[in-house]
Amino acid sequence: EAQVTQNPRYLITVTGKKLTVTCSQNMNHEYMSWYRQDPGLGLRQIYYSMNVEVTDKGDVPEGYKVSRKEKRNFPLILESPSPNQTSLYFCASSLSRPPAEQYFGPGTRLTVT
Amino acid sequence: TQLLEQSPQFLSIQEGENLTVYCNSSSVFSSLQWYRQEPGEGPVLLVTVVTGGEVKKLKRLTFQFGDARKDSSLHITAAQPGDTGLYLCAGARTSGTYKYIFGTGTRLKVLA
Numbered sequence: 001e002a003q004v005t006q007n008p009r010y011l012i013t014v015t016g017k018k019l020t021v022t023c024s025q026n027m028n029h030e031y032m033s034w035y036r037q038d039p040g041l042g043l044r045q046i047y048y049s050m051n052v053e054v055t056d057k058g059d060v061p062e063g064y065k066v067s068r069k070e071k072r073n074f075p076l077i078l079e080s081p082s083p084n085q086t087s088l089y090f091c092a093s094s095l096s097r098p099p100a101e102q103y104f105g106p107g108t109r110l111t112v113t
Numbered sequence: 114t115q116l117l118e119q120s121p122q123f124l125s126i127q128e129g130e131n132l133t134v135y136c137n138s139s140s141v142f143s144s145l146q147w148y149r150q151e152p153g154e155g156p157v158l159l160v161t162v163v164t165g166g167e168v169k170k171l172k173r174l175t176f177q178f179g180d181a182r183k184d185s186s187l188h189i190t191a192a193q194p195g196d197t198g199l200y201l202c203a204g205a206r207t208s209g210t211y212k213y214i215f216g217t218g219t220r221l222k223v224l225a
Binding site: 004031033035040041042043044045048050056058059090092097098099101102103104105106107 | 117119122143144146153154155156157158161163201203205210211212213214215216217218
């Protein structure tokens with residue numbers, strides 16, 4: 001089944017403890033992206049990747065890192081999480097650059113205390 | 114800075130009514146997409162419009178891209194409870210960047 005998977009689905013952590021949220025797609029998509037969703041703000045793009053080893057900042061990259069060492073994986077790293085990073089995170093992938101259809105993962109709900 | 118404003122934010126209507134959701138910006142986009150998101154899931158693409166003035170229909174849903182490619186609308190005819198969800202517009206610029214800008218969202222509830 002073609003899909004985007006994210007892990008974990010739920011995570012509660014403390015300020016400053018490094019964490020990684022994994023994202024994987026099995027559709028051989030070139031474009032991958034991370035978003036955060038907060039009430040009243042819609043989705044905001046954190047980082048995106050056009051292909052392996054090619055990443056670029058979205059609108060809210062501060063406090064996040066990404067890497068794209070393999071085409072199928074695009075992990076999101078929070079090296080020192082803070083409470084303002086408490087949010088619902090979505091990974092998405094598309095066959096090619098915008099406006100190709102994006103397929104979203106199921107989301108990761110992160111709480112930083 | 115939020116560049117895509119959606120209105121209304123919330124909408125609660127009776128089954129069978131018509132409604133229109135608006136997505137407005139002061140910026141020009143090369144394309145505009147509409148997504149629907151249900152609780153506990155990621156957004157799912159409904160439509161992509163790329164030409165100014167373009168109109169697309171998907172069953173009871175009609176999507177329009179403004180002539181100047183700065184705004185879009187989603188019209189639902191004879192709404193049904195299955196239309197309930199969060200509707201998001203998303204614009205893309207493809208000159209020098211490949212970012213998406215999402216709208217603030219419209220939460221629609223259709224009552225049976």
